[in-house]
Amino acid sequence: xxxxxxxxxxxxxxxxxxxxxxxxxxxxxxxxSFLRSDAVFLNKAxxxxxxxxxxxxxxxxLVVEKRKLALLxxxxxxxLIEEPFKLADxxxxxxxxxxxxxxxxxxxxxxxDGDDVIFETSEHGEVKGRPFFALDITPxxxx
Numbered sequence: 001x002x003x004x005x006x007x008x009x010x011x012x013x014x015x016x017x018x019x020x021x022x023x024x025x026x027x028x029x030x031x032x033s034f035l036r037s038d039a040v041f042l043n044k045a046x047x048x049x050x051x052x053x054x055x056x057x058x059x060x061x062l063v064v065e066k067r068k069l070a071l072l073x074x075x076x077x078x079x080l081i082e083e084p085f086k087l088a089d090x091x092x093x094x095x096x097x098x099x100x101x102x103x104x105x106x107x108x109x110x111x112x113d114g115d116d117v118i119f120e121t122s123e124h125g126e127v128k129g130r131p132f133f134a135l136d137i138t139p140x141x142x143x
Contacts, residue, residue, distance in 0.1 A: 054134050116128070
């Protein structure tokens with residue numbers, strides 16, 4: 001059974017039923033979804049020493065001691081990703097080679113507030129916080 005808010009008695013709950021709690025939705029990250037197309041920001045954030053990566057194999061996160069999420073640094077994942085956002089989407093699309101093997105799948109998750117790390121964006125000024133990314137490390141051919 002899906003997790004739900006058990007003590008919620010709001011008008012919306014009475015009308016539509018109890019809210020389902022999504023597993024990854026309760027994050028403290030500021031998602032900054034509008035920055036997911038900003039290659040300059042993404043490249044600076046991903047290659048920063050403050051960046052953290054959540055590695056996933058078959059959508060299962062890498063953990064330490066069975067309960068603690070393993071957070072990898074850029075140095076840990078650099079051999080896998082190099083500079084993943086070096087090119088803008090338009091240039092990457094133009095250079096795309098369907099005969100080449102799949103590249104690493106990386107998703108910007110957002111930034112954790114409270115850190116004094118500041119990044120410049122192309123169009124939105126400065127963004128403050130430690131950047132987090134999801135990285136699919138499923139072996140090639142098994143995706």
